[in-house]
Amino acid sequence: MLNTPLNESLHLILNYRPLGLVRATPKAFSAFGMMVETGCILLPNQVEVDVTLSYRREGRNRVHRVSAWVTRSEPGETCLEFDTETWAATRLFLDDPLSALYAHPGALGKIPRREIN
Secondary structure (H helix, E strand, O other), X not given: OOOOXXXXXXXXXXXXXXXXXXXXXXXEEOOOXXXXXXXXXXXXXXXXXXXXXXXXXXXXXXXXXXXXXXXXEEOOEEEEEOOHHHHHHHHHHHHOHHHHHHHOOOHHHOOOOOOOO
């Protein structure tokens, strides 16, 4: 779990191309991703979504975009998984935006790809 007040001020938008944009609220963070509340929207399992995380820190808006996989989806709740490097960079970005750039240069722009059987 991230030890940050961002849980309350973090805004998420999921982009699932066949459906469009879905507003989400973070509920829990794990070692591999996060659980988000999606209201009445049910996303299919094992699909890729683009995630835009945004929040305000020190008077500036911060925006971070990554790709994730839906690993479980129930009405109102969706579990997202990120590849290890992308999630590590995202966690660093959320705790301290500059540390992510120094610790993993170039990692913020990588998009995870996974084969679906």
